[in-house]
Amino acid sequence: MGVAQITLRRWEASGRLVSELTAAGHRRYDLSKITGVGTSRRPDRQSTVAYARVSSADQKADFVRQKQVLELYCAQQGWTLAAVGRPR
Known part of the structure; x- marks a missing residue:
């Protein structure tokens, strides 16, 4: 609750x-x-914020993969994804 x-x-x-x-x-x-x-x-629907990060801009491809995994996981759980962090 x-x-x-x-x-x-x-x-x-x-x-x-x-x-x-x-x-x-x-x-x-x-x-x-x-x-x-x-x-x-409490609102009727809650949103989920997922966090992904990498150490450097050179790892942008790693970040994109992390983001995809988080989005897929949230979708499988039936969660409304509000945001995913972005690379530095």
């Missing part, structure tokens, strides 16, 4: 969320029951 654990616990204490405890005592939240909680802080 993009919020800190303390925020989830505060929402639970105020009655905005209900958690289930596992046998080990970990809290679990049913996402279908928390729709709308905290959504004003």
Whole structure:
């Protein structure tokens, strides 16, 4: 959800969320029951920023390959790629 654990616990204490405890005592939240909680802080779609770099301009071909690998990986994950760094 993009919020800190303390925020989830505060929402639970105020009655905005209900958690289930596992046998080990970990809290679990049913996402279908928390729709709308905290959504004003978070956009519907998030973008991913990928970072690639090389040490020198002579390695531009290496950078292009890194960028292609990152773009492919993000696409396979279903992520919206906002940007990929550029060579120096």
